[in-house]
Amino acid sequence: MIGGFLGAGKTTLISQLARRFQAEGKHVCVVTNDQAAGLVDTELLRSQGLEVNEVAGSCFCCNFHGLTGAMEEFESRQRPDVILAEPVGSCTDLIATISLPMMEQMGERFLHSPYAVVLKPSHGLKILSGEGKGGFSQKAEYIFRKQLEESEIILINRIDELTAEQVATLREQLSEQYPGRQIICLSAKTGENLDALWETLAAEASSREATMEVDYDVYADGEAELGWLNATVSVTAAKAISIDQLAQQLVDRLRQAMLRVQAEPAHLKILCSSGSHVAVANLVSSDTPTMLSIASDAEAESLSVIINARVCLDPEALTGMVRDTLDAMASDSGLTIQVDSIESFRPGRPEPTFRVQQ
Incomplete structure (x- = not known):
């Protein structure tokens, strides 16, 4: 473990x-x-x-x-x-x-x-x-x-x-x-x-x-201080776009949105994929840059995106931030972006199944 x-x-x-x-x-x-x-x-x-x-x-x-x-x-x-x-x-x-x-x-x-x-x-x-x-x-x-x-x-x-x-x-x-x-x-x-x-x-x-x-x-x-968000998104472009750049740009945009409201990220991780090609970009704190941890070196017209965000922010506000960022990105870049699923919440109180005390 x-x-x-x-x-x-x-x-x-x-x-x-x-x-x-x-x-x-x-x-x-x-x-x-x-x-x-x-x-x-x-x-x-x-x-x-x-x-x-x-x-x-x-x-x-x-x-x-x-x-x-x-x-x-x-x-x-x-x-x-x-x-x-x-x-x-x-x-x-x-x-x-x-x-x-x-x-x-x-x-x-x-x-x-x-x-x-x-x-x-x-x-x-x-x-x-x-x-x-x-x-x-x-x-x-x-x-x-x-x-x-x-x-x-x-x-x-x-x-x-x-x-x-x-x-x-x-x-x-x-x-x-x-x-x-x-x-x-x-x-x-x-x-x-x-x-x-x-x-x-x-x-x-x-x-x-x-x-x-x-x-x-x-x-x-x-x-419970952290807002937890998982989302899946479909992206379609008129012509092939860089999978790596899309992942990085989305993290960068969300990073800027968090900075504007002083919401500290514990972790933001985005996976973009098309077929066997996978790119992962992430952000681990407010004062570190976006990192492309996995590069695909590929382009595609149709992509699947998974967003995992753990941020010191109310879950509803986090959901609004992600939706607004996706809408702005679609408008600015001419992409068609559809949110297939999105879930946000604060973790509940931990109640262990077992706890050994010694």
Whole structure:
């Protein structure tokens, strides 16, 4: 299980790890997780040829049987050698609600690797310094910190985007604030230092003499601070257009709309596809640029678009922002844009299926 805050780079890392396992001849399956159906990560990993099941509608901890059912469904077709699981990026307390209950109930079937949490540098540099909240309240920051607290391994990701000084600062802050954790600096995008993580994941998870304390009232309020939006959109052009440019332009337009109302994005991810061609663009904070994480290098006249937005904004306002941005883009560029589905909400209070207390 690879945890971490929204926009930390978990999906890219899981994709890299999956390819490593496949190169060793292992059958790899992935379980993704979201508060609603229509997840970019699921479609992206499937487009890369991976076998993926999605647990939608709640986090793993609140749908333990959904997770185990997704794992058993893989086994009904071909038993996996490795299962990689990606929990919702606003979720914490996963050792007590997932790892330990699964070890108790299904321990004879699975070996658990150490629990790794991916650090998101853009917000981590602000939160760990204590100088700012990264655009979020203290309650949302509480989730960010609890994720780090329950980790066995902390992964400082995106080092290809950081200076050596920033990496050193993060490592020092983490060592001081979360002592005893192994810290690995890597880039999921380039694969830099992935070998160190690979060796660490080969070990078994450590026994937990105590689970961490979690204030579920603060946790629930922190999650509810975010507006959650998933949408699917159809785009038609009079002549072939760049799939990559469409993805980037849509993220850029939404970024500007968020800046105008000072709405901090936890993560905005857009997947544009046409046939086998896929492009993914994303935004991980208000002060970072739009990134084209997956390039298609292709053009098309008809495209499918999936929008996943997790923003510190009222869900109704977020829906209006996305619809207005799509309308403006259609008007400015002469595209025909149709919203096929759109859903927005605030996550409900987490109610774990099981919680082991030690």
